[in-house]
């Protein structure tokens with residue numbers, strides 16, 4: 508029987524080192540950041556319940572792993588609806604390690620000014636990627652809190668053009684980005700083939716109705732599918748972690 512290895516500290520260290528190499532390689536070749544998509548899903552492929560609750564999908568060991576993974580990246584990125592639903596801090600608290608820069612993708616500045624991510628000193632490492640749909644007056648309110656607001660190109664859906672965002676991050680020496688969700692942001696990265704690396708925490712739970720991690724209707728043809736190679740599996744408490752890389 509195939510035995511799935513435990514994700515030990517040594518394996519975690521190896522993952523960190525191999526990431527560093529891949530990040531360096533991509534940066535040298537393209538000047539663009541290396542993009543990891545990471546999320547926790549149930550056995551039936553859901554990343555949140557029907558009401559948007561996603562807090563208790565993965566177990567405590569995987570949560571520690573998630574914080575370690577954050578510390579391996581220069582920046583962590585989420586969509587504005589994850590801020591509205593979860594009000595996360597997006598910091599490294601459960602392991603030793605640096606806090607990445609925090610990026611919210613928010614085309615019309617819906618991020619509440621009293622979000623955890625904008626409280627106190629945290630605001631100074633928070634970047635909001637928005638579009639010209641946002642009012643200048645509103646942009647100034649976030650800036651006076653200490654956050655940086657970048658007005659970027661719009662895509663066809665009038666949302667933040669993610670390719671443009673990655674270019675801007677590359678220019679600012681951000682060499683790796685951890686995309687933590689939610690579903691719409693993950694779908695956009697996949698649809699535009701902007702992901703390099705996929706990390707899925709699979710929890711032995713079934714939700715039934717809930718939020719799929721990717722909106723498959725955005726992938727209209729098989730030729731546009733994202734295929735991943737070199738998969739690795741690890742056990743993490745009761746969860747299983749799958750790691751794979753986008754096929755060229």
Ligand SMILES: NC(=O)c1ccc[n+]([C@@H]2O[C@H](COP(=O)([O-])OP(=O)(O)OC[C@H]3O[C@@H](n4cnc5c(N)ncnc54)[C@H](OP(=O)(O)O)[C@@H]3O)[C@@H](O)[C@H]2O)c1
Pocket residue numbers: 545546547548553554555558559560561562564585586587588589590592593612613614615617662666667668669687688689690691692693695718
């Ligand atoms: N299980 C997990 O690992 C995990 C992780 C994170 C979140 N979640 C769950 O996911 C849910 C939130 O997911 P969601 O799909 O509703 O929202 P989301 O992906 O967090 O945010 C989507 C929003 O981002 C903005 N956006 C701007 N540019 C975009 C672009 N190019 N592509 C896509 N979105 C863009 C859009 O709002 P504007 O048009 O207003 O800009 C869009 O509605 C929550 O329930 C949360 O708990 C689960």
